[in-house]
Amino acid sequence: MTELVWLVIALPLAGAGFLHFAGKYLREPLAGWLASAAIGGSFVVAAVAAVPFIQGGEHGTAVSLWDWMPAIGASMEILWDPLSALMALVVTGVGSLIHIFAIGYMHGDERFHRFFTYLNLFAASMLTLVLAGNYAMLFLGWELVGLCSYLLIGFWFTRPTAAAAAKKAFIVNRIGDLGLMVGLMLVFTTFGTLSYTGIFERAGDELTSGLATAIGLLFLVGAAGKSAQVPLYVWLPDAMEGPTPVSALIHAATMVTAGVYLVARSASIFELSTVAQVTVATVGAATAIWAASIALAQRDIKRVLAYSTVSQLGYMFLAVGATAYVAGIFHLMTHAFFKALLFLGAGSVIHAMNDEQDMYKMGGLLKKMPVTAVTMGIATLAIAGIPPLAGFWSKDEILGSAFERGGWFSVLWIVGLVTALLTAFYMTRQWVLVFLGQPRWDEGIEPHESPRVMTAPLVILAVLSVFGGLINTPLRLTLEHFLEPAFELVKLQHPPEGVGMFILLAGLSVLAGLAGAAAAYLAYNRSSDEWRGFEGGFEPLWGAWEKAYGVDDIYGRVIVAPGKRAAEAAAFQFDIPIIDGAVNGLGRVFRDLGEWARPIQTGYVRNYGALFLAGTIVVVIWLVAGGA
């Protein structure tokens, strides 16, 4: 079965190709079902191929497909090991559900089939990324998911905001990719190959810690771009301009986790540099609390989730930075479940509210759409870290690992703890604002529960959000054992051992989660005047949060505007007048010389004679002087 693992990528790719050319001839739901079938098939293949890992003892195999760029040792090859298998399962699993959800969500869109083309292409790209057997192919997937993200964010291209957001997402990603690319140059120059197996086995012997730091930090830049870490996170909130299934799939469950995957995959390199580890973790923690604070004050239902995603990705970075790779990947997985659920739920709400996204104009939807409300409630609890839901286990493992690592990581642990409180607060705030209280929606909106095709994925994801955490509890470390072969070259950070420590730490984080949730419930399960007053009590902090600290504005003024001015100066004040001016000037010099010389030809024959004689005298003197 392992030999056929390329099918995991090929199925959605084929789906995309087929839909691209034949999609417009299919009737509406058919295209969606076809796409879902493609990725579903991919899930099945992945699941079957992953069986040996579950049974244990397998280390993974590399499947070589074809040569790509032999000069730099880049080929098309798949590394099928537990890590990539897990990622593939998450991507295809969550992806399938979102595909199905989208069939309902995109109902009636005139470019319905195109949407599924892109979704399938995205799935193929993401799978290329996670299944790649070398960095070049990882980079291929890495960029292709960026492309799909671009296409899907800008799917409704007639909206200028969507188009701008798409472009912003791609460009900010590219800035990160620059780091990754330079990192790859360094890797290739160091190892003479880009293949994982070649690199990781030799890293311990051949890599100095200076180089490892350099590579690690450069990878971090790339990861920060893709995974929306400080300071490159600004594209992700804007990316919510895309259709909600896109937000769920790309900007919550899969693509944005690529950075985490990159760091985990490169564990052997990060292993050699404490500096890189600390930087990754610090960036992660900073992102977590920074984004969480912004999420507190957002009114847009999807923006809350977007900042929440940024924040949760920060957690994952904290984990992988602390070398708790399993914890990071674990959180990645659980986060995929509940964040996808949240986004889909939000999509369901938006769908029901005729594309209204302002939570202040919702309220009381619990009765109108119970399935959505309940499933979203579960997800809210999961992300808030309430046991025994999925988020609790994974978040707790991260915090525990950070605590155990000690030193600077203790500070990061505290940050994580505070973030847990904030997370619980803003998530509860969201749920309360949307589903409880009095309806505040505009005239003419008739909220209704979404069709079965949309709610079914919600339910499945809700189940996963509830039970998904159980695969890696301190009692039974299934996931860790599963992933062990992938990390056998590195030392994994674990939470402190012992039941007492566990209860203490878990208790602290649960307390934080409960406190946050309770505070939000109390603050927002009231009349709108009252909670508006509550928010006003935090001014001017609340305003800053609501405006996301004005970072976009600062970037605009500090980077974009001066950059554009510089480009304009280069183009219109330098290139045309000076460089081209010099060229044209040279041409003009010759013309002017000609014009200047023209009057010598006065038309008077005696002047000609004088010129002639002068020339003669010069020639005579020249010859005589030369001969004498």
Next chain:
Amino acid sequence: MIVGAEWYMTVAAALFLIGAFGLLLRRNALIMFMCIELMLNAVNLTLIAAGRALNDLGGQVAVFFILVVAAAEVVVGLAIIVAIFRRRTTASVDELSELRG
């Protein structure tokens, strides 16, 4: 006492230069043309003096041909001048400066 050829040639050179500068100073086409005759005479004098010094008759023979050339030039030159005069009633070359630049 024999005057050396160099003296004759010096006189010839002076004559040549007077002719050359005269050509530039006078605007009457006829006089310019006379100046050319002066120059050709200087050439002839040079040839004869040199031939004498070289003990060679070639110089004198060459002078004949130059004389013929001068004569032919005169015929054509005067014809041109006359032809122009018919149209313009002037022999001043300074009035012929339409072509320039």
Next chain:
Amino acid sequence: MVEPILFVLMSMAALAGAVTVVAARNPVYSAMGLLGTLFSVAVLYVLQLAHLVAAVQVIVYAGAVLTLFLFVIMLIGVDKEEHWEEPLRYQRSFVAGMAGVVVLMAAGLTFFTDFDWVPAAVGGTDPSRTIGTVQAIAEPMFTDWVLAFEATALLLTIAAAGAIALAHYRRRPH
């Protein structure tokens, strides 16, 4: 002793005539100056034993060419004094400058270099060979130089045809 005196006199006359050609304001005087030069030069030819050439100089130049000049001067009626102003800017100063340069060059050549006028005598040793009698000239003229002599025929044909072509003038050729 005759030769140096004659040389000096005739040279002075030749140069004076040349200056007259250039300087006279009346074209007729210029023609007269030219006549003087031609005669003086003819005498110089004689001093150099080029008798035939001297004779031809007088006959052809003074006799024919100069007459032609005078005839044209009269024909086109420019036998009056010309204005002495120079209409062309810088022409005179430029010419004067060139003259200065030439004089300087001549002086330089004469006084500061061993400038040779006639470096080598390559002819025979018999000085009588160079006496320009009719016979002496005729012999090379019609043997070695016969082709050049024939070529002058072309010249004269051109002169004739050219003069006709140019003078054959209608007021409106087309």
Next chain:
Amino acid sequence: MITPEISWLAILPELGLALGAAAVLLVEVQWKPRAQVLGMVVAGALTIALAFTVVQWIRAQDAVAGAGQLGDLVAFSRMILMDGFAVFGRFALLVTTAIGITAGWRLIEGLGRRRAEALALILLASAGFSIMVSANNLVMVFLGLEVGSIALYVLAGMTRSSSTSDEAALKYFLLGSFASAIFIYGVALIYAGTGQFEILAIRSFFSAFIVTSPGVILIGIALMIVGLGFKVSAAPFHAWAPDVYQGAPAGFVGYMAAVAKIAGFAAIARILITGLGDLEVNWLPVVAGISALSMVGGSLLALVQADIRRMLAYSSVATAGFVMTGVVGGATSGVLFYVAVYALQLVGSFAVVAAVSGPANSASSMDEYQGLATRSPGLAAGFTILLLGMAGLPLTSGFVAKFGVFSDAWSAGYQWLVIVAVLASVLAFAVYLRVVVNMYMSDAEGPTLEVPDTARWVLMIAAAATIIWGILPGSLLDLASSAFPL
């Protein structure tokens, strides 16, 4: 009994031309026939001349190959030579004459009864220049030069349809005579210095004696360079060229310019390279300087002309500079090849000028060429090929020619001159492109031009030669390189 040494073969071409001229004049006087009849007489004369030139060529090649005596190539008591160099030059002259007459045929027809004189003058001019290229004696060179030049003075003033034609004739005449006087003074001084008129003897003189203070010889060389530089319109002795090219009748200008260039360069090459080769250390820098000044100055001035004939004149100044790099290079083959191909291009170009602005007209503004490509595509295409050829673009004979002379100059150690030359070539591109722009890139509409068949033929031949010798230059290059002077 002293008899002149007669070698008929050596002068048969010239004799043919001269007799042709006489025949034209006589036929005209006697029968006043139609123009075509005169044309046939001229064609006959040219054919005879060309035929004997071919015979001369065979003789010259045989002599060089050892089948004859090299001495056979020296004729008329060493007055003229029948070496390959002379014969090649003569052949080029004759072909140029034939094509030039064809190009100017419409003008000749329009001359009425004076057409006989015009034809006779052309034939005589060619005979004169033909003597010039083969002369071994400097006085012969001078005679040939004068025969040719005086005829050209007359041709310049021949139509007299406009006042500029007069002006051109007078300017040409005065300056030409001035230059001739300077040239012959140079000859006199060389004679004074060496006792020789013969180029070959001068060469022997310099290889036999080392002249310690060459005094008059150097001045003589300088004056000869100046005199011949005038004929080929090298700067700064070029001032006549633009005015004459513009003022003289368009039907003749191409011919006039082309034959003067061929003969002038043949004489320069023979005198300097053959006769004074041992003194090249003295004259090379001067010729190189003239060459550079001509290339740069000519191109610069051509760049700003509004009249196409002045433009062609200045570009011919530049071309004189380019050819002179070949003289600097010391190889006559490059010079011969260049002038041969350039002569054709020049005649062809003026055929176009005559077709566009009238053969007798002297104004030919660039504006008249606007939209020529639509009004008369063939004319425009042919002209473009010629212009590109003159510019020296690859795949034209002009490029091969330039490449040849530049190579020669480079190998002679004049690298700086080659660099100046290639840069001046770029200026020259700009010059010629302006015309192409006018012809092809302006949408001006106008009536279709009526182009005489003779002009078409000339253009076709010139353009074809430009292309063929651009792609397969070997044939002509081989001829040129076997046409070395004795």
Next chain:
Amino acid sequence: MLTWLILLPVLAAIIVSLVPSRRSELHLSLGIALAVLPLALAGYVFWAFEPVSGYQFIEDVTWYAPWGIGWTLGIDGISLPMVVLTTLLVPIALGASTSIEKRRKEFVVYTLLLEAGMIGVFLALDLFIFFVFFEAILIPMYFIIGIWGSDRRVYAAVKFFIYTAFGSALMLAGIIALAFTHAEQFGSLSFALSDLMRLDLPIGAERWLFAAFALAFAIKVPLFPVHTWLPDAHTEAPTAGSVLLAGVLLKLGTYGLLRFNLSLFPEASVDAVWIMGILAVVGIVYGAVVAIVQPDLKRLVAYSSVSHLGFIVLGTFAFTSGAMQGAVIQNVNHGITTGALFLLVGMLYERRHTKLISEFGGIQKSMPVFAGFFLFMAFASIGLPGLNGFVGEFLVLIGAYATLPVLAVIAASGVVLAAIYLLWAYERVFTGVPEKPENQNLADLSTREVALLAPLAALVLVIGLYPNVLLDKIAPSAEAVLDHVVEASGLVIPEPGRLADVFVTDGEGE
């Protein structure tokens, strides 16, 4: 065989020119049909080409023996892709020229002659022949820009011609110098590349000659700061002209640097690494920055060429195997993508008669297929992995890092800038609501137009995913060039994986 590659377009041009002018409907179709023949022949050559180093299909006929000029043609892995690209782009360019109404016959003839010249440049192994073709192609291109261009066409055409001719002028002097050096050292003139490569040049002379050649090629590339003819030429040229200009003509510069500068002047090339590298990198960044704010779509793509070609020059002078292969394949890639972009802009121009970005907006609504192609090609140009542009740029960057790390890192920023200018342009042209009424009902691509773009798009994908189709044939020849440089100059090329050679220990001192 190779001679026929050159002659076929010439014959085609002659045949087309023999068709009477009034049958204007025939010229274009006949031209396209005939232009397929060289493509087929080139395809055969590609197929028959053995992936080994050295020249194949050599033809060597003496042209003019006394000058040592030979009609020497040969093809190797460096020229092979360029020849195929040329033969492919010409029929496409012709196919995109249906909107040319005036003097169509001439247009077809010039284009075919241009093709012959371009193929000649790539095949020539004799410097004389090379120069002849190198200069000769200026003429048809000059006419194509000057006759069928837009408003300032004459200015652009003359500038194009004079600027490039200026560059090659000194090269001509250099070629002559080489031939005579050969005459000095081996006794006879020769212009054959293989002969001239054996010359023992003093380093001073070698540097001067390198400079003379490099200037010619730098202008052709064009390298900063001699690039300004390019935006003008591209902007004014008709679509076919832009396609061939970007697709092939610019490559003559990079090809020349690789083929002649490196082979003939290896030592000077090594000495010039920093100059060329810095110019290349400045070009990459500068071209991209200037492209961002261009108001005209064609100018934007033109400046992007300046940026992209910088990568090729950088790759050429990085002297590593990967970079060199990247440079060669990037020659092809840029030809395909930028050629396609110019095709697309041309198609847009035919519909709207403007290329100003501000005139558009939201046209993805009415022209989805067009928008798709544009975006596809834009991403290929941006260097998206999986598409062809990535292969070249990535190879160059990764390869160049080993020898020129700083420059490679700065060059990498070009990929970010590329995303900025292309995606911003895409945003302004294609997205949003079409507000201008003339943008609302634009016709989408016709079948003909799709047929023109489809092969290019297919190549973009094929090369992007399986570049070995070219790299197999490129690699041995690129290695051979590199070996020659190494052998002649004693350059030590750090091998990837040998850390000590390449990475100067940083501040941490470990």
